[in-house]
Amino acid sequence: MIFRPKRDLAGQLAIAMMAVTLICLILSVLCFYVIYGILYLTKAEGPIRPSDFFLDTYDMLALGLAGVTGLAISSFVAVNLGRRIARPLRSVGRTTRRIALGDLTARATIEADAPDEAAALVADVNRMAERLETVANSVVTWNAQIAHELRTPLTILKGRLQGLVDGVFIADQRTLSSLLKQADGLSRLVEDLRVVSLSDSGRLDLQMTSVDLAGEIESLVHFVEPELQAAGFNIALNLDTGDTTIDISRTRQAILALIENARRHANPCTLRVGLHLSDKQIVITVIDQGPGLPPEFVSRAFGQFERADVAKSDGRAGSGLGLSVVQAITTAHGGEIAYSADQSGTGFCITLPRTPFALVT
Template identity: 40%
Template sequence: MMWRTLRLRTQLAAAMILAILLAILFGYVGLNLFARWQEQMMLNALDPVARQTLMEVNAGGRPPAAAAVALYKERVRIAQTIDHEQSVLLIGLAALASMFGIAVGLALATRLARPIEAVSHAARAITSGDLSARAAEGPPGAGELRQLLSDFNSMAEALEAYDRDLREGSAAIAHELRTPLTILRGRLQGQLDGVFATDGPAIAALIQEVDLLARIVEDLQTLSLANTGRLELNVRLADMALLAATHLHALEPILATAGMRLETRLAPTLVEMDEQRLGQVLLALVDNARRHAATGGVVEVETKIDGASALLIITDRGPGLPSHEPDQVFRRFWRGEPSRSRVHGGSGLGLAVVKAVVEAHGGTVLAGDRPDGGAVFHVQLPRQQRRGKA
């Protein structure tokens, strides 16, 4: 940004200096041309005797004294006339140069003011609540001013998107919290009224809803910390394959209950990572396959090293992802199809948390379709990364 500001100032200074130099050059050339024309006109205005005497003097001759005196007087008169006319011309040229400078200044001021006024007008509209306002782009101007308009409009678009996500997210959070809270209240009220028995299964069902509420709150906290750059990572060198094997061993009974079997290709993969956070990523991706791809019967987990990167690949054989913008699955509370509805459980935050944790590690996560059917989630992490805050 600093070099852009310096460049704009340099352009303005150069334009002002150019205007001054042009005015001086215009005055100098105009004054010299006028002087030559004036001299020729005065020479032609001399009477024949004075002209002949001037020619003799210029040729080195000695004209009569009376003729020389008359020529001298004539030349004094001509010089006075020339001085007077040149003074008038100089005033006129100064006026023209001033007008030229004013015109250049107004042109520069207009060029500067137009985009600034557009930004100011849009800023006032945004302040009043119209987040769709944008700074109108006019005729091409200085590159820095065009960049100012572009940056302002990009900021306005980001602000509008943030406001939209905030409103949609607030509504989605309210919806997600309402369901378990309604269930909790209904069951507790039923137990209080004696409609439901207060036994082990009933209490277990209540705990399940409480766990869902706790998971939603925890996921929201993770996303909030990631969005503000304050997600803490306890990074150390560990084997992703060993981490995956430990978690998958615990998940096998759950997958078997859903009618799925687990296939693994876990090559040793040493990487600097937060094991708890990466375990959260693995669990979320496998659980996503369990909930949405159980019909495929298989979930595959692979870890391997690819140069300076560590890869975690989760593949299922279910219906796959929506055909439009697969990355939409990482949005908070996003559900593209009825098959990804609340019927399958989950808070709608799992994949958003996956993306936040992976990016906090300096990595990327991509979603795509398996060639033979199903979905593929591809997590890529740098094997060495910055420790501390995300």
């Protein structure tokens, strides 16, 4: 280990200021001799005796007093300035060491007399610490939520399979269809988790292709229509035809999430699915007849694992990922999603650019 002597900032500033003061004092004496030498040689100020070049006792006392005073003032100013700069730096150092040891609640302190640069550094470090704490808490919450969401369907699936092994259930078409439905739900949940996590990390890549979106929506509706009809819903389509450049797999996932959200939470009605194409935009709408989102829930409806209280109480709450998945896919396309509620119905509107933003030059 290499020995490194302590180098206090205030001490180093004091030494530097004292050195500057001494240098200035020496230079002033040298300038005195230079000026007297010029005057002696040019006789500009009358005869100058050689003895005038030497400092007498009073000159030495005055020069010494000025030097000591200058050294005292410079060292005082340097020490105080160094302490003003060093205090926030020490606070930042203590905070970063605590963060490195795992204490994400650590924050650096700032004083009123701190220089602007030091104050900005403290503020930046505190923002970084807050962000780290938020991310760490989110990871803990995320892991707990994932475990909770996977536990129920896995428990059901395991129980059914164990029942088949023990001979409690008969391996008929109804039982196998139920198991397949549980597996399908698990697969959808895992895919939703994947989409949201990729979106959060900025790595949700899209495979853009030119497709007939109206035909794709018709195919999707035809696939889910039996389940919707069993829940008391009818489907009304209003689709503009034309080619669009999108990631069709992700877009189908987003539309399916909105339809599933309506099936789960809306009253049985005619579910209206629309597609409007303009020169610049693709507008996809899924509208039902309510009751819609509670007003206090609208602001957090697109958050991960968010569920309205009314959905929790009546047992219709899903994973809480559907709308966050829709938002992630919409954002990846460079679009927006909005919720609306009026007398004509409640629903969601996805607006995407007709020309993908990644392809615009």
